[in-house]
Amino acid sequence: MIASTYNSFYKLSDGNYVIVNSLSGAVDTIEPDVKAVLDGLKAGKELDSNPELDELVAYFTKRGYVYESREREWETLTTLRDEMNEKLQASSLGVVFNVCTTYMCNLRCPYCFQGHDIHKINHALSQDEINKMFYAIDRILEMEHARGRFHNAKHTMLLYGGEPLLPTTKKTVHEVVRRGIEDYGFRSYSITNGTFLHEYLDFFEQYKSMWDFFQISIDGPKHIHDERRITAGGQGTFDRIVNNIDMALGRGFKIALRTNVNKDNVPYLEELAEFIESRGWHDHELFAWQISPVYDHFAENLPNHMPEHHLLIALQEQFGDMHQFMDKFNATLGTDLRMRTSRIRQAIYSKGWSSNPCDTCSASVPSAVPIFKQCSARDHRYYTFGSEGLIYACPETVGREELAVGTFLPEYHIDTDKHNMWSQDFTTSEQCSSCSVSMFCGGGCAYSNLMRNGAINKPYCNFSHQSISTYIKLNEDKFMTAPVT
Ligand code: SF4
Ligand code: SF4
Known part of the structure; x- marks a missing residue:
């Protein structure tokens, strides 16, 4: 028997511990001698058999804190991942087509991740370029359908930039929105200053009923x-x-x-x-x-x-x-913080400690899902059209030509190798696969991993562990009043 790789412990000021398992989603408050049993297992100690301990081990097994072997744990993880992936592919969740109507921007926010050179490029997509972008969208959907994806999906369009909604980009915006909503039925929204x-x-x-925000x-x-x-x-x-x-x-x-x-x-x-x-x-x-x-x-x-x-x-x-x-x-x-704390928040707030203590692994809580891919870019669910004619897998990479995965100008083309590089869940990373909080994190932002460490499977953790421990610390009164195992 082994202790799960995905257990993590957080000490409370009353001396008890919160145990969290990122694979099962279970969260419990436990006493130090209960933690000592799991510590012993982690150190390779054999467990004695007595009724009290057997009962505890049965509870550990139910909560996913122990497995009979590392292989069994990994099999549980990969089976769950594949099942979730199948459900996702069969769902109505589609692609987000991010359209940079222009790279121009009238603002100069000092912290902007795009840098400001790009904002001076005086160009918005022309009618011919818009036609070619929608031609590319048709080809992308054909490609995805041929891969067996998105047959029942509803897709979304995001107006993005630079600043998409400038006085000088009206003609472009009107045409992109008209075609996206009227011809393709895309629900739409915009990130605008x-x-x-x-x-x-x-x-x-006129498009309010299709406009999200x-x-x-x-x-x-x-x-x-x-x-x-x-x-x-x-x-x-x-x-x-x-x-x-x-x-x-x-x-x-x-x-x-x-x-x-x-x-x-x-x-x-x-x-x-x-x-x-x-x-x-x-x-x-x-x-x-x-x-x-x-x-x-x-x-x-x-x-x-x-x-x-x-x-x-x-x-x-x-x-x-x-x-x-x-x-x-x-x-x-923000995205990382929300993702990393949401399952613990759910354990605290939506279950009720007395009736069902922290049981986020219950099937009755469908949103308590483990995260295998930190964002949609890792699942080929973002296609971003830069106003220079390049296609990107992650919207935040726009303007970094070396990271483009294809073109829609002058012709449509997807570079399969570059594109496939983005499609990785955290199990492609040795470090993430053995990380206790991996399924609260999903392997980090692929773009940050790439820029900081040179590869999508070389993670930049962005304070993942600290965010979770801080969140638990700040909510420790709720854990201290919970039933203790
Ligand atoms: S990015 Fe860091 S915190 Fe996240 S799963 Fe990978 S190793 Fe763990
Ligand atoms: S790869 Fe990172 S920056 Fe790009 S969409 Fe995903 S989380 Fe955002």
């Missing part, structure tokens, strides 16, 4: 936002964006507000929350807020960069109970 949204709302009105960033109260999200001429944009959000909400469009956080603006989240409340956005059914750390994909060691778990601490310090705050503002954390 929001500064010219008022010039577009009349156009989008506008994601718009506000990085703090006015005095902070206006230092960060500035025009090429250095002016702040807060008032314009706030007015446009009011206008869009008033006209029935969903707004996904995003706040990009680093050390510079993290102290001002509370002030921003007060502003949001004063505007009544938090009570608006069409409003959501995502608070996300600024990513450092390139290991540039940004001087003001903030490790992800520091955001958890800051939220607790500024708002007290993080979950009450998140419920009040319809807020979520």
Whole structure:
């Protein structure tokens, strides 16, 4: 018998431990002598047999904390992965076609991951280029269908850039949206800086039923936002964006507000929350807020960069109970943080300790799924069309020609080797396969792994372990009042 590779332990201040298993999803509060049994197994100790211990081992087995052998554990993992993959392929979840209508941008946010040279390229997709992009979409869907994928799927289109919604890109946007929604039935949304949204709302009105949301960033109260999200001429944009959000909400469009956080603006989240409340956005059914750390994909060691778990601490310090705050503002954390903490959050909040303590591995909790691929780029579910005519597997790689996986201009072509490189779950990495939290993490951001370590299966962990331990620490009162094994 062996202790599971995917157990991790977190000490509580009352001396007990939280045990979490990222394969089964089980979470329990246990006493030190129970932990000692698992520690002994990990060290290769044989277990004695007595009724008390047998009962404990039966519980461990049910919760996935022990296996009869490493091979059996691996078989459980790969079977689960393959079953989940089959379910995913049979589901209606399709591709996101990310369309960079242009690389131009009217803003010069200092932390922008794209760099600003690309934003000066004065070009938006022409009619002929749009035709070729939709030709490429047809070929991509043919290719995916031939691979047995997406036969029942509904696909999505994202307008992306640069800044997609500029006064000078209207003709391009109108044509891309018209064809994407009317001819292909794509549900659509846009990541926009929001500064010219008022010039577009009349156009989008006709597509409202197919339009999911506008994601718009506000990085703090006015005095902070206006230092960060500035025009090429250095002016702040807060008032314009706030007015446009009011206008869009008033006209029935969903707004996904995003706040990009680093050390510079993290102290001002509370002030921003007060502003949001004063505007009544938090009570608006069409409003959501995502608070996300600024990513450092390139290991540039940004001087003001903030490790992800520091955001958890800051939220607790500024708002007290993080979950009450998140419920009040319809807020979520950035992708990595949300993913890494969601199954533990689910254990705490959706099950009820007394009736079914932390049983996230229960089949009655379908969303408590292990994560084998950190994002859709690792599953060929993103196809991103750069305005220079290249196709990318990850939207954040746009403009880095060496990472393109194909072209739609002048002709359609997919480089199969480059494309297939992205399709990897964490089991292609030795380090991730033996990592206790791998199925809370999915092997990290493929792009960061590539940029920092040279390969998608050489992981950059982005504070994964620290995020989970910090989250448990911040919620330890809930674990300390849970039934103890
Ligand atoms: S990226 Fe790091 S934390 Fe994530 S699964 Fe791989 S080794 Fe573990
Ligand atoms: S590879 Fe990384 S940057 Fe690209 S879409 Fe996935 S998580 Fe985002």
